[in-house]
Amino acid sequence: MHRPPTTDAGIAEELAAVRPGLLPRYTARLPGARAAVLTRLWRALAHEPLPWLAGRVSGAHGLALRLADGRTLYGPPADPYATGAYVGAVRLDRERYDDPARLVAALGVRHSSAFAAELAHSVASLALSRAGADHPREWPAGVRLAEGPGEDWEWERRVVDGHPFHPNCRSRPGFSVADQLAYGPEHGPVVELGTVPVPAADCLLSGDWPDELRDGKRLLLPVHPWQAAHVLGRSYDVWRPARPLMSLRTLALPGGPHVKTALSARLTSSVRDISVSSVRSAAALSAFAEDLAARTDGLLHITRTLGAATAHSPDLAALLRESPQVYAGPGERVVPVAALATTSLPGSPAWLAAFTRLALAVGLRLLDLGVALEAHGQNLLVVLAADGSPLRLVYRDLADIRISPARLARHGIAPPALAGRLITDDDTALRRKLFGSLVAGALAATAGSGPALGAALATALPDFAPTPDLAALRHGPLPAKALTLMRLDPETPGDRWTSLPNPLVLERGRSDQ
CATH class of the missing domain: 1.10.510 (Transferase(Phosphotransferase); domain 1)
Known part of the structure; x- marks a missing residue:
């Protein structure tokens, strides 16, 4: 079985096979991606309670981190709220590191090998995301709001870099290059959502479930193509085209609601799925939130959950939610x-x-x-x-x-x-x-x-x-x-x-x- 690549070289090799025209842009964006991930990592080293750090010393020219084993890390002052890639390299004693994965591997702390692999994948995926985003990353000054993106998914695909502070900002383990191009919102794809039929008696349902997702005594549960192939291991019926949003597993139907699908992949820190308990509580929680929003003098809307269903499994579930655009x-x-x-x-x-x-x-x-x-x-x-x-x-x-x-x-x-x-x-x-x-x-x-x-x-x-x-x-x-x-x-x-x-x-x- 083919294992998706996790390094910049591995992604480059697969990219050359599936989208060779994108390879030069990908290669050109690797240095910037390393700096972006290294900046996020330096923020964590400077401010998180990591047990193998013995002390931090701030000075006018930078920050020194003393490791419990006697070594010292040197880098620039760390603004915990900065989002720009301002860390090009740091030093571990006399050795210079501009690659966050190499730095973490050199630290040699507990679980550093696994985390280094995640960082390598985050760098490579971030470079791929930046290479594939063919739209301007900034909406320039002077452009009127009416001239900006119109559809909700168009705004969401602009968030190319992922989480602003997590070193795993673009880590998508288990996704091949073809998967990222096919399902990552920054690449602007259309995803053909499918449905899997499940006997209604074997499902937990909360709220309303539309007629188009019913077939006699069966519920048709929307399923993401990646989930069907890699987790469920089963075929599905093509349902409707949709546009992925920045969470990847939630997609916008044209003129219709948003569909939150089960997508059992690790994104940044967590494996994403839809728990049985969240389906059970969906309708009650939505009604409660709607009442709560009414107490904010019109300053807040909370999107209603229209319906949620699960086959009593977090790997096969879906939630239908109204689009935020209805409040414009x-x-x-x-x-x-x-x-x-x-x-x-x-x-x-x-x-x-x-x-x-x-x-x-x-x-x-x-x-x-x-x-x-x-x-x-x-x-x-x-x-x-x-x-x-x-x-x-x-x-x-x-x-x-x-x-x-x-x-x-x-x-x-x-x-x-x-x-x-x-x-x-x-x-x-x-x-x-x-x-x-x-x-x-x-x-x-x-x-x-x-x-x-x-x-x-x-x-x-x-x-x-x-x-x-x-x-x-x-x-x-x-x-x-x-x-x-x-x-x-x-x-x-x-x-x-x-x-x-x-x-x-x-x-x-x-x-x-």
């Missing part, structure tokens, strides 16, 4: 927050402050009510006016929010009949979920640097009434997932966290100079 008014655009960095809008401090104010108004309001959104740049979208002004937010995918029954009760809100990991009254867990995804994630990636993020927060936060959550955001360190630690400690389940310097403190320090 005349002349408006609904844009994923991850795509904002491809526009000129964040370059305006006034615009960035206005967007930050809107995002925090919604996030803090819901947190106070008792729900912490996982509002990273993929789940969160913004409704823009014709002139680019941020008007409202749209949130999608409720699978990993956190709900506090105690906070809901304080506001007289009945909690949904749910159990499991979504339910917690722990303030730290709730704030980590929101602040880690929204502030250290979506807002940081949009701002592009610590000083820009700090300035936007300093402008926006005085408008909010004081609460314990706001105090934690103002004065405490900012939580963020320790993404590299999780890959180097795969036996420990669940999320791991680190604390980043508060961007407001960074901004105050800059202002005092």
Whole structure:
């Protein structure tokens, strides 16, 4: 059986066979891809609680990391909120490394070999993504919003680089070059979704299921072609063409809803599937979220889950969700927050402050009510006016929010009949979920640097009434997932966290100079 390539040379060899015309562009983009992944890795080394690091020493000219074995890593100052590829190379003692995979292999720490292989694949896949993206990566200043992308998938394919802070930003193990070209949104493909018939009596169904996905006493479950071939190992009936979105496993039907498919592949950190419990809770969670959104004075829409079904297996399930585009008014655009960095809008401090104010108004309001959104740049979208002004937010995918029954009760809100990991009254867990995804994630990636993020927060936060959550955001360190630690400690389940310097403190320090 052919094993998909995992190195830049392996991908180049397969690319020469399946798309030779793309090979020169791929080769030209490899150095930039190495710098982009190395920058993400350096951020992790500088700020995550890695057990084999004995100390960190910051100076005017850079950062030195002392390893427990006596060696020292040298590199530039590490802005935890920067998204540009500013790390071209680092030194391990006297040896220079510009390749993140070679660096991790040289560190020789526990699980470094496996992680180095993931980084090599991330670099190669990122170079392939950049080579295959035949559209401009930036929406230039002066272009009117009406002249920008119109379809939702067109905005999503602009997010070429994947996760803004994860070294595995483009790691797609198990995907061949042909698979990436056929299914990666940045390459602009049309994917022929299929269906697999399952007796209705053998399925768990939540919400409504459309007639076109029924066949007598059978439900027709939408299936991704890759999943059918590599996980289910079975044939399927071709259903409808669709456009992949940035999550890869969710696709947009023309003029219709979004289809979230089971795609049991490891993307960045996690194997993606649709759990039986998430299908069971889909309708109740969607109804609860719709009621909650009504309490935000029109500032938030939450896309409704139309129906969810599973053959009692996370590998064969699907969820139908309304498109965020239904919440766009005349002349408006609904844009994923991850795509904002491809526009000129964040370059305006006034615009960035206005967007930050809107995002925090919604996030803090819901947190106070008792729900912490996982509002990273993929789940969160913004409704823009014709002139680019941020008007409202749209949130999608409720699978990993956190709900506090105690906070809901304080506001007289009945909690949904749910159990499991979504339910917690722990303030730290709730704030980590929101602040880690929204502030250290979506807002940081949009701002592009610590000083820009700090300035936007300093402008926006005085408008909010004081609460314990706001105090934690103002004065405490900012939580963020320790993404590299999780890959180097795969036996420990669940999320791991680190604390980043508060961007407001960074901004105050800059202002005092």
